[in-house]
Amino acid sequence: MPRIDLRPRKAPRQARSTDTVETILAAATRVLERESLAGFNTNRVAEVAGVSVGSVYQYFPNKSALIAALIDRQEAALAEEVEACVDAHRGQSLRETLDALAGLAIGQQYSRPLLAAALDHEELRLPLGARLRESERRIGAAVMSLLQYHARELAAPPGPGQVQDALVIAKALVEADAMAGRAPAADLRERVVRALWGYLTARVPGR
Numbered sequence: 001m002p003r004i005d006l007r008p009r010k011a012p013r014q015a016r017s018t019d020t021v022e023t024i025l026a027a028a029t030r031v032l033e034r035e036s037l038a039g040f041n042t043n044r045v046a047e048v049a050g051v052s053v054g055s056v057y058q059y060f061p062n063k064s065a066l067i068a069a070l071i072d073r074q075e076a077a078l079a080e081e082v083e084a085c086v087d088a089h090r091g092q093s094l095r096e097t098l099d100a101l102a103g104l105a106i107g108q109q110y111s112r113p114l115l116a117a118a119l120d121h122e123e124l125r126l127p128l129g130a131r132l133r134e135s136e137r138r139i140g141a142a143v144m145s146l147l148q149y150h151a152r153e154l155a156a157p158p159g160p161g162q163v164q165d166a167l168v169i170a171k172a173l174v175e176a177d178a179m180a181g182r183a184p185a186a187d188l189r190e191r192v193v194r195a196l197w198g199y200l201t202a203r204v205p206g207r
Contacts, residue, residue, distance in 0.1 A: 004062070004064050004126060004127060005061050005062065005064075005065065006064055006065045006068040006126060006127070006128070006131070007061070007065065008059055008060060008065060008069065009057070009058060009059055009060065009061055020051065020055060020059070021059055023049050023050070023051065024045060024046075024049050024051065024055070024056055024059065024060070024066070025066070025069060025070065025073070026049070027045050027046075027048040027049035027050075028040075028045045028049075028066045028067070028069075028070060029070060029115060030048055031044050031045055031048055032067075032070070032114065032115050032118045032119070033112050033114050033115040034114070036114050036117070036118050037118050037121065037122070040063060040067075040118070041063055042056050042057065042060070042062070042063050042066070045063070045066060064122075064126055067118075067119070067122045067126065068122075068126055068128060068131065070119060071119050071122065071123055071126075071128065071131075071132070072131060072132075072135075074119055075132055075135035075136075076134075076135050078108060078135065078139065079134075079135040079136075079138035079139050079142075080138075081104055081108070082101065082104065082138070082139050082142045082143070083138060083139075083142045085097075085100050085101055085104055085142075086101075086142045086143070086145060086146050088100075090149065094146070094150040094153050094197075094200075094201075095193065095197060097146055097150075098192075098193050098196050098197060099189065099193050101170070102170065102189045102192040102193050102196070103189055105170050105171070105174050105192065106174055106184055106188060106189055106192070109174050109175065109178050109184075110178065110183070110184050113178060116178070117178065117179075120175060139167065140160070140163050140164070140167070143163045143166060143167065144158060144160075144163050147162060147163065147166075147200070153200075153201055154200050154201060155200065155201055155202055155203045162199075162200065165199060166196055166199065166200065169192075169195050169196055169199060170192055170195075170196060173188070173191060173192050173195060174188070174192065
């Protein structure tokens with residue numbers, strides 16, 4: 001499989017260059033949101049941004065690099081929201097905090113569903129590797145701090161495995177619902193909370 005170059009060609013150093021990159025990324029977001037992956041290419045992004053395709057290539061070598069930049073931003077924003085949610089609910093019950101995090105996950109998936117679906121698809125396809133590790137680390141650390149705060153309620157001492165499992169459970173339930181191509185099911189938030197609560201607090205019989 002040929003290597004996909006996802007690195008930006010250069011970083012903007014002046015205000016004008018920064019504005020150009022922001023305009024290009026905003027246009028890329030609009031194209032994905034309105035036309036999904038089928039209509040996404042550098043020519044279309046340049047057209048929506050009101051710049052030449054050469055200006056796009058000046059910063060991004062291909063459409064995959066553009067999408068990788070959008071995924072970077074989405075994951076960093078999600079990490080910030082998770083950290084803020086956990087901090088805001090410090091002192092509240094575990095169930096209340098899980099409910100808030102479930103609402104955050106559902107909102108992130110459904111507020112811009114075509115965009116979220118496209119980025120989810122490309123996140124699996126592209127060799128992003130280390131690019132997502134910092135956001136993943138931040139999200140994992142926030143969830144770990146939540147579990148440690150409520151350690152006495154858990155079926156087992158909190159550890160990295162529980163954090164990873166909890167994130168996988170929430171992501172799988174929300175994305176499976178989104179794949180149906182409809183508005184979120186009325187009971188989706190409740191089901192996410194119930195699944196997380198059961199996993200984290202239920203004890204294995206005989207132990």
